Amino acid sequence: MTQLLLFNIFNGLIVGAFYALMALGLSLILNLSGVINFAHGGFLAIGAYLAFALMPVVGFWGALLVAPLLTAVLGLVVERLLIRRLYGRDPLYSLLLTFGLAYILEDGTRYIWGAQSLPFPIPQALTTPLSSEFFFLTGYRLFMVALVAVVVGAMFYILNRTRLGMRIRAGTLDLETVSVLGVNVALLRNLNFGLGIYLAGLAGVLAAGMLGLQPTIGTSLIMPSFVAIIVGGLGSLPGTLLGGLLIGVASGVTTVYFPSATEAVMYVMMGLVLLLRPQGLLGEEGRTQ
Amino acid sequence: MSAPGKRAATAAIWLVLLTMPYWMNAVGGYTELASRVIVMGLAAMALNYLLGFTGVLSFGHAAYFGLGAYGAAMTIKYLVPSTALAVVVGVVVGTVAAAAIGALIRKLRGTYFAMVTIAFGQVFYFIAFRWNSVTGGDDGMTGWQRQPLDLGFTTVDILHQDKAFYFLCLALFALAVGAMALLLRSPLGRAQLAIRENERRARFLGIPVEFHIWLSFVISGAFAALAGTMYALLSNFTDPRSLHWTLSGNFVIMSVMGGMRSFWGPLVGAAIFVVLQDYVSSHTENWMSIIGLFFVLVVSFFPRGVLGMLRRKTTS
Numbered sequence: 001m002t003q004l005l006l007f008n009i010f011n012g013l014i015v016g017a018f019y020a021l022m023a024l025g026l027s028l029i030l031n032l033s034g035v036i037n038f039a040h041g042g043f044l045a046i047g048a049y050l051a052f053a054l055m056p057v058v059g060f061w062g063a064l065l066v067a068p069l070l071t072a073v074l075g076l077v078v079e080r081l082l083i084r085r086l087y088g089r090d091p092l093y094s095l096l097l098t099f100g101l102a103y104i105l106e107d108g109t110r111y112i113w114g115a116q117s118l119p120f121p122i123p124q125a126l127t128t129p130l131s132s133e134f135f136f137l138t139g140y141r142l143f144m145v146a147l148v149a150v151v152v153g154a155m156f157y158i159l160n161r162t163r164l165g166m167r168i169r170a171g172t173l174d175l176e177t178v179s180v181l182g183v184n185v186a187l188l189r190n191l192n193f194g195l196g197i198y199l200a201g202l203a204g205v206l207a208a209g210m211l212g213l214q215p216t217i218g219t220s221l222i223m224p225s226f227v228a229i230i231v232g233g234l235g236s237l238p239g240t241l242l243g244g245l246l247i248g249v250a251s252g253v254t255t256v257y258f259p260s261a262t263e264a265v266m267y268v269m270m271g272l273v274l275l276l277r278p279q280g281l282l283g284e285e286g287r288t289q
Numbered sequence: 290m291s292a293p294g295k296r297a298a299t300a301a302i303w304l305v306l307l308t309m310p311y312w313m314n315a316v317g318g319y320t321e322l323a324s325r326v327i328v329m330g331l332a333a334m335a336l337n338y339l340l341g342f343t344g345v346l347s348f349g350h351a352a353y354f355g356l357g358a359y360g361a362a363m364t365i366k367y368l369v370p371s372t373a374l375a376v377v378v379g380v381v382v383g384t385v386a387a388a389a390i391g392a393l394i395r396k397l398r399g400t401y402f403a404m405v406t407i408a409f410g411q412v413f414y415f416i417a418f419r420w421n422s423v424t425g426g427d428d429g430m431t432g433w434q435r436q437p438l439d440l441g442f443t444t445v446d447i448l449h450q451d452k453a454f455y456f457l458c459l460a461l462f463a464l465a466v467g468a469m470a471l472l473l474r475s476p477l478g479r480a481q482l483a484i485r486e487n488e489r490r491a492r493f494l495g496i497p498v499e500f501h502i503w504l505s506f507v508i509s510g511a512f513a514a515l516a517g518t519m520y521a522l523l524s525n526f527t528d529p530r531s532l533h534w535t536l537s538g539n540f541v542i543m544s545v546m547g548g549m550r551s552f553w554g555p556l557v558g559a560a561i562f563v564v565l566q567d568y569v570s571s572h573t574e575n576w577m578s579i580i581g582l583f584f585v586l587v588v589s590f591f592p593r594g595v596l597g598m599l600r601r602k603t604t605s
Contacts, residue, residue: 036404038538082585091400092346093588096545099538100584107577223534226408234401263415270408274393 008252014141014210016248017148020241021203022225023232024155025196027240030229031172032192034091035083038098040200040225041218042105047071047201048208048217049109052120060123068201075197079190087189102219110215118213144206151202152241155195159237168192172235224248227266231273233283242281302553306459310452320451321523322567326560327458328519331465333543333555335512338469340541341549342478343505344485346403349410350540352390353383353510355532356413357517359424362527366433372447373438376461376518383514384507386413391506395499398488407534414532429528430521458519465512470552472508481505513540538584546587548594557595 022040029037051067058066078101086094126140159165167188171178179185200218207217224247232243247266254265273280309323336350360379365371368378394405417424424430438445438457447454472478481501483491492498521527530536539562547558565583570576591598 030400030404034400036400036407082589085589089592091403092340092541092545093592095346095348095403096538096542096584097588099542100581100588103535103577103581103584107575107581111575111578223408223411226404230405230408234404260419260421263419264412267409267412267415270405271393274405278396 005253005256008256009249010137010141010252012249012252012255013245014144014248015252016245017145018203018207018221018244019224019228019248020152020244021148021199021206022221023228023240023244024152024237025199025203026225027229027235027237028168028196028199029193031235031237032168032175033083033087033094033189035086035094035098036091037196038095038222039078039101039105040098040196041220041222042102042109043071043075043197043200044204044207044218044221045109045215046074046105047204048120048213049113049204050201051205051208052113052118052213055121060121064202064205067205068198071201071204072194072198075200076190076194079193083193084186084189106215106219113213113215115215120208120213122209140209144210147206151199155199156237158195164188164191224251224263224266227270230270230280231266233280235284236280236282239280239282246281299553302556306462310455318564318567320455322563324451324455324458324519324523325567326563327455327462328516328523329540329543329563330556330559331462331519332513332516333540333547333559334466334469334552335509335516336540337544337549337555338473338512339505339509340544341551341554342473342485343481343502344488345502345505346399346541347406347506347509347537348403348541349406349408349534349537350510350513351532351534351536352410352413353387353513354517354520354536354540355417355527355529356386357383357514358521358527358531359417359430360514361518361521362430362433363423365436366430370436371439372436372522375435375522376515379518379521380511380514383517384511387507387510387514388503391503391510395503395506407537410532410534410537414529414534417529417532425528427529429526431526434525435522454523458523461515461519465515469508469512473552477501477504542584542587544594546591546594548596548598548600551594551596551600554594554596561595 022044026037026040029035047067050070051063054063054067082097082101083094086097122140126143127138157165159169167178167183171183171185171188171192175185178188203221204218207221211217225244228243228247229240230243231247232239232241247269250265250269251262255262277283306327309326310320313320313323332350332354336347339345339347357379360382361375364375364378368374390406390409394402394409397405418427420426435448435454438447445453445457447457473482480491480496481504483494483496484498484501488498517531520531543558543562544555545558546561547556548554566576566580569579573579
């Protein structure tokens with residue numbers, strides 16, 4: 001039983017890491033541009049399938065490096081051509097646009113690669129269990145946790161220590177002032193969108209290695225990411241990270257005792273947070289308006 | 290539009306709705322498609338009570354729609370084989386859920402409100418999906434059907450007569466739409482309009498803003514649940530897709546496409562959407578891309594919707 005519990009906690013942590021990667025990207029875009037990006041799951045799927053297509057040419061490691069970058073480039077183009085026109089209008093419109101994009105991206109991957117699940121080979125070195133007692137500790141799972149930690153660390157470094165990151169954070173607080181100070185806000189939003197989509201693409205490659213490839217891979221991860229943002233606190237990136245891990249572990253633990261409530265438990269958590277602390281665990285008061 | 294023009298347009302809409310089953314076949318449709326237009330039209334108008342007339346964006350209305358559908362299906366399957374009772378139970382279930390969730394979120398605004406409704410919209414989907422023994426899980430609820438309608442002096446066979454069921458839907462639709470129109474004209478509806486126009490000013494006038502947003506959410510959820518019960522009765526079936534967030538998005542695009550500032554706009558949007566979806570999905574496997582493209586085009590080129598554009602043309 002303890003082993004089963006440990007297994008599910010660890011599993012929940014990994015799933016939570018996916019939620020967190022997705023949710024961090026969503027949060028970045030939401031905070032700076034006020035856009036709820038419904039197409040985030042679609043971009044995740046694109047990242048996964050691009051990695052699948054590139055793997056025969058550049059190998060697993062190459063695909064892990066290149067596929068998220070290509071996904072980010074696609075994100076930059078989409079922002080430039082479609083989303084930029086909607087800034088400053090009712091958030092309803094960008095929401096509907098990305099909703100339509102989500103349809104197109106999911107159907108597009110299905111059209112190109114088929115509806116059936118595809119195997120996503122990962123290097124032999126990463127698949128063997130490290131210990132016979134704790135069979136679930138495969139190299140790939142540990143690698144994923146480590147990689148997510150590194151990437152999230154790098155993202156916080158960029159946001160806190162580089163000029164671009166500081167501008168993004170400043171823009172989140174007061175975009176008008178940042179613009180008046182001579183920063184190219186259109187470019188800033190574009191790059192920020194690309195950064196968010198990069199995280200989605202990376203989550204896609206990692207998720208494909210664990211869950212296999214299906215066109216619906218992204219849409220199944222997007223709802224928990226919204227929950228993660230709300231639980232963690234709107235406007236707070238550390239909160240989003242915490243929210244993702246928290247609901248991941250909570251679902252994992254619930255799977256042991258009450259499997260049919262695996263998903264429902266996150267919504268119960270969200271309801272409790274909204275009741276007791278509407279701004280979210282690490283959110284600041286006043287961001288709910 | 291001028292008052293007589295408005296009255297003529299309303300009369301034309303009712304004329305179309307009353308005669309729809311009789312010419313639907315001639316233009317390549319079928320009676321069930323007409324019923325679906327009514328059902329989706331009511332759902333979109335219900336959403337628009339909140340979206341267009343209180344100015345609050347909910348992106349999770351499929352929850353109340355789907356709860357209505359499951360409430361109706363479960364009533365007939367497990368409780369009493371009565372169509373009338375199924376409708377009542379479905380509406381009550383959806384309304385109670387809207388009241389509970391509305392109470393949690395009434396203080397939130399803008400994108401945050403939208404996001405919380407998106408997330409909450411999905412909780413009932415997972416429950417229906419997982420609770421196999423009662424809801425049938427992913428396969429949906431089968432093994433039940435709508436029952437003949439007992440009116441006391443006569444019994445109407447709505448099960449086998451498509452047109453009879455269509456007119457039942459239309460009667461419920463008329464009741465709901467009439468109620469919505471009355472509400473919007475009452476001081477209550479005026480207060481909600483005031484919140485849409487300027488929340489701060491409405492608050493200074495002493496309007497209890499949170500209460501009105503909650504109430505509007507509940508009213509809107511109740512009518513969406515009514516549409517949901519009709520949806521389940523229409524196909525004698527319901528499945529978790531009636532609770533899925535993609536359906537919530539479809540309701541929003543119907544409202545926007547028809548024109549969310551006009552009373553009848555969402556019905557027009559729903560008619561266009563339902564017919565388009567029916568046509569596209571029977572002609573290509575890639576209907577999702579086409580619907581998605583349609584979203585992008587509507588947002589980019591027709592943000593005011595069909596009726597919104599017509600109105601601007603006649604006033605300018």
